[in-house]
Amino acid sequence: MSELVILKNVQNRSLLTIEDYLDVGGYRALKKALFEMNPEQVIEEVKKSGLRGRGGAGFPTGMKWSFIPKNIDKPRYMVVNADESEPGTCKDRVIIEKNPFLLMEGITISSYAIGSKSCYLYIRGEYYDQAMILKKVIEDAYKHGYFGKNIMGSGYDLDIYLHRGAGAYICGEETGLLESLEGKKGWPRLKPPFPAVSGLYGCPTVVNNVETLSAVGPIIEKGGDWYASLGTPKNGGTRLFSVSGHVNRPGNYELPMGTPLRTIIYDIAGGMKDNKKLKAVIPGGSSVPVLTKDEIDVKMDFDSVAAIGSLLGSGGVVVMNEDTCMVKALLRITRFYAHESCGQCTPCREGTTWLKRILQRVYDGEARLRDLDDLMDIAFNMMGTTICALSDAAAMPVRSYIQKFRKEFEYHAQHKCCDVTPVKV
């Protein structure tokens, strides 16, 4: 078994009380950061670790923090993105359920690094139980002096506020999240200005994912070089993969960056269920281009997956066997994005709905061959033309599914039925 960072100590139990957490050496990293390091040193250490944003975009975390302007008399905000809503992803949930204090410690260290005295934790509305856990954890941490005034006697103050979202996918986009947090409709903001300059309430803000922040404590405790050595070059550390679909052991697995996808499917997740053949894999949540069975030797780190034309995204690995209808799979995904488009930008608002309608027709066996080219072209027009990445997220699957499984789509169009599991028309 490879070295664990985030799920260490919680393989067989959950650390839900502060006593349990302190027993396994919790808050040592915070102590180190507050008493032995200044904020710049914390940022340097995180830069050294090669930690990249685990929300999906993979932006280097240390660099994101260093964009916060120095010597500004506005408050700075740390915002925790726990709006985990990418289909196929449930890694943040397991952190909150099993090791919430690790997240709290990471939040405090990171807030210290960017000089923030207030932190907002935005959790998706559907995570009710998890929000209740966090509520208790935050109360506990306050009680023991790990939040509030003068944390651990260091003179550093930090307040944290828990905010439950109302269920929109788009509020996981960092500026959509900020709008929602401000009490407005979750419409992503036009950039520039970026949140580091003008974020929450117009103040410098860092938005980080739960998994990203959870890695900060161990990085400070054991050093950036140690963390970087766990992964591949420029892709430090470990990563939580949420493996789902037609495998024997679906679940959340913490693995070093760069673990081959084949290993994840056949070793870690116990191979294909019922010994069916593998057909396709989504490597990083429903929004990324799909991989075929021939592409699973890819190393699962940001750069390697990008090199073969997909994205590591949020680490939600969805495995599909030979019985899967790719048209149906794509329709399901496209329907999701049509439902979740915020409606602000034209290409996304109109494009997602249009794609959904055509795909529905293809699935229903009412397609013409022309529709496949139209789908490709509509999806192309949606890419790179909008404020946020949702439009791309909806378009990328469409293009990759049709490119890689065109025969299936053509079969649907020509035979008015599915070649995998024939549907009644």
Add this chain to the structure above:
Amino acid sequence: MPTITINQKSTTVPDGTTIIQAAEQLDIEIPRYCYHPGLSIAGSCRMCLVEIENMPKLQPSCNTRVTEGMVVQTNTEKVKDAVSGVLEFLLTNHPLDCPVCDQAGECYLQEYYMKFGLYDSRMDENKTKRHKAEVIGPHVMLDTERCVLCSRCVRFVREVSCSNEIGIFNRGGQSEIRLLPGKALENNYSGNVVDICPVGALTDRDFRFQCRVWYLNKVNSVCNGCSRGCNITIEVNRQRPHHGEGRRVMRLKPRFNPEVNQWWICDEGRYGYGFIDAPSRILQPRFKKEWEYETLHWSWAVEYASRLISQVRESSGVNSIVVIASTQLTNEDLFVIRKLFGEDLGIHQIDYRLPEQNPSEGDNFLLRADRNPNTRGAEAIILEEQGYSLEQAIGAGGTEEFKLLYVFEQDLVKKLGMETANRFLECFESVIYQGSNENGTSVLADIVLPSATYAEVDGTFTNFEGKVQRIHQAVEPLGDSFPTWQIVARLAKAIGRPFSYECAEDVFADLAQRVVEFENLSYEKIGDQGGKLDEVSRVRA
């Protein structure tokens, strides 16, 4: 001051200028729906995408500031494809009901399709059904199927009228402009959302189905509704007289003037043009004979009125004549009144100030409490030499000497109240009324002379800030009416003191020589955007 090159054309612009603004300076058209210079940047329509050198993705030109040495292309294949792609998206669920849409002819979906689209439609799905033809306020109609969700109207009610009646509801493809619960779009600036709507989603109830826009002639003018002097275009139907129940003036639209009204006008001004073609217009001169009116030919009317003025002046002296001018009149009109009655006939009892029984209120944006367009001009022209106070005369109940009252435009009955007005009018043996529409005073007058409205004349108004602005003749004077200054000039000729003016510009040239505050102005200098009175000279004088 960075320099930018767009499509090989370079210009230097102030810091903070966006690409779309720089392109406007270079006369390069970048299509846009959500961008409006008077509103905040939304950046959501994605029509204004341009290619910037060294940037991999297309950027919205409305939100990208010019940096030194920036090189931008608006006509590459990549940009053209993106723009026509966005246009295609906008039209997927559009009902394409142009034949019954008021916006047709001035619709940016039509315009940009012809310029940047010209693709064949691929949309074979059923279009989304939405709310159609909804009355959302006293002046505005909403059709959400035609809407492109540019959010201009939403930003307008948030940022300009600050009334927040509408918003975008629902999400994604279900997004729709709706009224907020319990609200209606009934602020005094609601008509502006129709102007800024780039498509036919918001239409004007007043103009709806009255006339196709391509039959309209547009003439620059200035609103006569208050002393702000908002710049407008009067839009006139000259080609299809059977449309709109014979209305000639079909609508007023605001005209951009950064110093006066920016892009906006209030609803009171916008819909206040009804009097121009109203049945209450006075179409012929007339005089009262016993209890009946007899219409007159103009030559007789002028003869009759001028003889009356001369006789009274000779028999009873100048103190027996009172002239009530009006702040609805142009500077030119006021000047000829001053010239004939004041300077030539020596009447000093000329004033325009009537005490208001029910004074109006203004707001803190455009609408002024003073609902007259030329009070400042009257102050400069009439008050310059006269010290007469009408208010005192009315307060004192008139004098024994009063014989003849000459009223321009003003309705004494409305302003003073029936009782006071009657008491004052009864002091005089005869009353001459010169105005455009019937009112409480015109029906009491002995001689009535029909004058033209502001839409029917050339001239100038001076706004409350001393800005002199041109108005142009949009339609011919209705019936036998004439511009006020021309009627006065006819009287002057009949009295034997002819003027040598051939047009309003001649009057203004004379005015500029004779009235100290106007001394540096001419029609040429005033131009389209107005010219300022020389207020310093007044102090000096």
